[in-house]
Amino acid sequence: MKQILVPLVAILLLSFTEKKTIEIEYSAELKSRIYDNTISEAANDFLNDNLNEKKSLVKFINFKLLSDGNKYFFSYKKPMVSDNYNVSVTSIVSRILDGNDIYTDLNDSISYLGGFDVWVNIDRKLNPYDVIWDISKSKKEILGLTCYKATGTLKDIRFANSKSFPIVAWFCPSLSFRGGPTPHGTLPGIILEFETPQAVLTAKSYKLVEKKIEEYKNKNRVMSYPEYLEFIDDWNKKNRKRNEN
Template identity: 25%
Template sequence: MKKIIYWILLITNLSFSQKNIIVEYNVKIENEDIFKNNADLRKLMNNAIQNSNSLKFILNCNENESYFFSKNYLTTEDKLLTNSDLIFAGYLGEIYQKKDTLFKYSNILGNNIFLKKDAKTDWTLQNETKEINGFLCYKATSTNKIVYGEKVFNHPVTAWYCPTLPYNFGPNGYSGLPGLILELQVRNVVYGASKIELNSTETFKIETNKMKILNEKEFEEALNKLNDF
């Protein structure tokens, strides 16, 4: 029996090799009891919660690299509002990934500037399972440490990954698990796979030679200069 399972997994992995998988994600922004003293930010968050069902994101990946982007373009007159919906969804721009290296576009700095950073690896694998779009997924957990002045926040991260889809990528730059991430919750934002296209012929290129790439120190310095201005 073990030999049969081994050969099934081997054939599955071979069938996906060199092929692209495209996943479309819906997003749900859950309410948080914050911004009590800032009516403008509270209004923007309420709008983002209401509008989150219209946000769509795409992950295009193969066994070596991935490309994650929003399908929502700034076509409305109120671009600030559209941007704020994406920001409250935790999305700041398109993300390319090669193996364990992320290239994150900066909506703030713009001008084809990308932040280069290492992918997340500090996952704890759990025994819980659930089915997502017909695929058996396993749970993994982690935290994001956020330092804001003298305060430190640890935001919970929960991912559900599918070992039978043997690419270790996921939405919004989250990766490093033994299977494709089909659901991801970071704090109050949940990305959930709504469509999965296997063996896609749609490809992409990561052209780092055309990017202006900053490491994390350079990126932080650029943000500080922007804030000073």
């Protein structure tokens, strides 16, 4: 009888877990900028001071991922910003993400980057599989879980923000979910640490929750990433001409 009950309990626990959604909270750290020899020392000092303010404020921003294994949503909660800061939360998040939030449906091979509520409010549409992952044998523990290192490169520079590449992800195969702080969370395990040339996001907690991931609903105009790049290029050219006149 015991030999029958043990597999049965295991099956019930597995089916219960599969119905869950994983919720992960991340903290972010901004990297220092490289000194730019093409601008003045005063300009470099100004940019460094501005970045130091962002580094100070970013620790108050909570980033969160919800994933059911096929769909995931990555977002953040805005902190109460005091008048002592001269930088906006949006300017900080834009160094970490390429959008206000991320919605990805891996079954439909589609990701959306939500547009920021400043300047041009445009949601961008991407294919999550447009990144080539190189999985290495390097591993480390995050939150007591074994994670493996993967480096991601774009198949084509028009398919996403090429300035944010290469990307590095530490993913955990023992957590049977997919996703992370990127529209390209196609690795065989949830991403617990994610790095771009500008920032690093590291998981600080995770739990299983009974939450449904809402379907994507655009609040702004939607463009594919190549269309968005053409739009930005045209916008810059037009405004450059206006400034010259």
